[in-house]
Amino acid sequence: MASATARHGRQxxxxxxxxxxxxxxxxxxxxxxxxxxxxxxxxxxLVLVLYLVIQKGAQAISWQFLTGSIPPNVMPLGFNGSGMxxxxxxxxxxxGFAALMAIPLGVLGAVYxxxxxxxxxxxxxxxxxxxxxxxxPSVVMGLFIYTIWVLHFGYSGLAGSFALACLMLPIVxxxxxxxxxxxxxxxxxxxxxxxxxxxxxxxxxxxPAAVGGIVSGCLLAVARAAGETAPLLFTILTVETTNTNLFxxxxxxxxxxxxxxxxxxxxxxxxxxxxxxxxxxxxAFVLMIVARIITARFTRYSR
Amino acid sequence: MEQRExxxxxxxxxxxxxxxxxxxxxxxxxxxxxxxxxxxxxAFRAVTDVSMTIHExxxxxFIGPSGCGKTTVLRSxxxxxxxxxxxxxxxxxxxRGAGLYDVQAxxxxxxRRIGMVFQKANPFPKSIxxxxxxxxxxxxxxxxxxLDEIVETALRQAALWDEVKDRLxxxxxxxxxxxxxxxxIARTLAVEPDVVLMDEPxxxxxxxxxxxxxxxxxxxxxxxxxxxxxxxxQQATRVxxxxxxxxxxxxxxxxxxxxxxxxxxxxxxxxxxxxxxxDERTQAYVTGRMG
Numbered sequence: 001m002a003s004a005t006a007r008h009g010r011q012x013x014x015x016x017x018x019x020x021x022x023x024x025x026x027x028x029x030x031x032x033x034x035x036x037x038x039x040x041x042x043x044x045x046l047v048l049v050l051y052l053v054i055q056k057g058a059q060a061i062s063w064q065f066l067t068g069s070i071p072p073n074v075m076p077l078g079f080n081g082s083g084m085x086x087x088x089x090x091x092x093x094x095x096g097f098a099a100l101m102a103i104p105l106g107v108l109g110a111v112y113x114x115x116x117x118x119x120x121x122x123x124x125x126x127x128x129x130x131x132x133x134x135x136x137p138s139v140v141m142g143l144f145i146y147t148i149w150v151l152h153f154g155y156s157g158l159a160g161s162f163a164l165a166c167l168m169l170p171i172v173x174x175x176x177x178x179x180x181x182x183x184x185x186x187x188x189x190x191x192x193x194x195x196x197x198x199x200x201x202x203x204x205x206x207x208p209a210a211v212g213g214i215v216s217g218c219l220l221a222v223a224r225a226a227g228e229t230a231p232l233l234f235t236i237l238t239v240e241t242t243n244t245n246l247f248x249x250x251x252x253x254x255x256x257x258x259x260x261x262x263x264x265x266x267x268x269x270x271x272x273x274x275x276x277x278x279x280x281x282x283x284a285f286v287l288m289i290v291a292r293i294i295t296a297r298f299t300r301y302s303r
Numbered sequence: 304m305e306q307r308e309x310x311x312x313x314x315x316x317x318x319x320x321x322x323x324x325x326x327x328x329x330x331x332x333x334x335x336x337x338x339x340x341x342x343x344x345x346a347f348r349a350v351t352d353v354s355m356t357i358h359e360x361x362x363x364x365f366i367g368p369s370g371c372g373k374t375t376v377l378r379s380x381x382x383x384x385x386x387x388x389x390x391x392x393x394x395x396x397x398x399r400g401a402g403l404y405d406v407q408a409x410x411x412x413x414x415r416r417i418g419m420v421f422q423k424a425n426p427f428p429k430s431i432x433x434x435x436x437x438x439x440x441x442x443x444x445x446x447x448x449x450l451d452e453i454v455e456t457a458l459r460q461a462a463l464w465d466e467v468k469d470r471l472x473x474x475x476x477x478x479x480x481x482x483x484x485x486x487x488i489a490r491t492l493a494v495e496p497d498v499v500l501m502d503e504p505x506x507x508x509x510x511x512x513x514x515x516x517x518x519x520x521x522x523x524x525x526x527x528x529x530x531x532x533x534x535x536x537q538q539a540t541r542v543x544x545x546x547x548x549x550x551x552x553x554x555x556x557x558x559x560x561x562x563x564x565x566x567x568x569x570x571x572x573x574x575x576x577x578x579x580x581x582d583e584r585t586q587a588y589v590t591g592r593m594g
Contacts, residue, residue, distance in 0.1 A: 186425040194438040195415030301474035302428040
C-alpha cells in the first residue's frame, strides 16, 4: 500500500503526523461517506419536485396563462386566451395583505420577547403561545376564521388573509426571535454606553444587525402561506373570476385552483394545475431574489 | 445625608495626607465620590464597601486579580450594571456632586456624560463614519458639515484619522483589532463625554497597538477624566496617576458555603502603590507573589 511505502520511505527521526491507522481513520471515512449519502438523499425529493413541476408546468406557462381568465375545467389548455389570471391576482392580494398584517406584528412581538420582555411572565406566555400556534394545523386556522369572521361577514379575500396571517405570525415571531438572540450583546452595550435609549438601541443597532435573518424568516413564512390551500377553502370560497376587491366577495388563489383543477379528471385542467404550481414556485423564487437584493443593501457593512 | 458627606470628605483626605503628594501634583476636582459602595448580582455580593474619590483629568487604574470586582465597580460608574438583571448598587456614588443612582437620574443621561470602552472592540456593523456619528446623532446633532467635523475631530483624537480618512464609507468591521479599538474610543469621544471608562481596552491587542492606545490616553487626559481597568500592571504604572488595588476577600465561616467578595485594598498615587505599598496584599500582588 502507498501509505506503507510512505511510512517506510520516511527519514528517521521525522514524526508521523497522519491520523493513526485503524478504527479512528476508518470511522472518519465511514462518517464522511454517510454524510455525503445523507446529502444526496436530501437532494432527491428536492430535485424531483422541481424537475416534475417544471417539466409538466413549463408547457402551460405563457403571458396569456398568467393573465387570462379561468375557463370551465373541461376546456383544453390555452382555450380562447384562458389561463390562471384571477388566481394570480388573488394569491398576490391575499398573501400580500396577510404579510402586511403578520410581519410587522410578528417582528414587534419578537422584539418585545427578546428586547423588552426579558424573563417576564407576559414574555414567556407570548413565546409559549406562538410555539403552540406553530403546531396548529392550517385547516384549523381556516375553520377558526370561518367561525369568527366568515359566518358574520361572508366569504372574502380578507378572511383568507386573516387565516394566512394567523399561520405566518408564529413563524415570523420565532425566526425573528432567533435572529435577535444572535445579535451580540456587546453591540447593545456599545450603544447604551453612548447614552442611547432602549428604543434607539433596538432600532439602530439590534434590528439592522439582524435584518438579514429576519427577512429570510419572513419570506419563508410568506412562501409557506402562499402555498396553503386548506385555510383558503373555508374563507375565500374559490371562484373562477377575478376579484380585485380584497374586502368583499368570494375570491380565488393559485393554491386553491391547483387543488380544484388537479382533482378534476380533465386533461386541460390537469395541465392548468401544473402551470399554477410552477407559477407559485416562481412567485416564491422571485420574492426570495428581491428580498436578497434588499437585504444585501442593509447588510453591506456586516462583513 | 449632610453629615455623611462630611464623613466622606474626611475619610478621603486622610490617605492623601498620610502618603504625601508628589511635589507639584495637585489633585484636581473630584469627579466620582464613592461611599461604601457594594454591588450585588442577585444575592451575590460582588464588591463590598468600596470608598474612593476619582479626580478630574487624571488616569485612575483599577488593578487586581480576576473576580475582585474591578470591572463591576467600573461598570457601576456609568450604570452599565443596570443592564444586568438582578444587579443592584448599595451605598452612594456621587458624580460631580450629583447622586448617580438617585431616583431622578436617568441612565441615558449618565452615559452621555460618562462613556465606556469595552474589553473587546465592538464596532457597529455600519460604516466607519456612521460608527463615529452614531453618538452625536442620538444626541440630536444633524447636519452634514457639523457631523463631518465631529467625525474628523474624534478620529484625530483617537489617532486613527490618517489610517481611515480615505475609507470612511467602508465597514467598521473591516478594521484590525487595534484600529477597531481606536474606532471605539473615537466613537466614545465623539459625544464629548466628561469621563471615559475603559475596561481592559488593550487585553486583546499586541504591544504596538497597546502602545498607541496608551499614548492616546495621555494625549486626551487633559480633556477627559479616564478610569481604566487593567490586568497589566506595567500598563498601570505607565499610564495612570492613581491606582486602586482590589482583591478578593474570602469569608469561610464553618458550616457555611464559601462566600467571596471583592474589596478595595489600597488606593493611592500609582508610584506609591507600586514602590511603597502599605498593605502587604498589595505588596504581594505588585511584586508578583500573588494573583
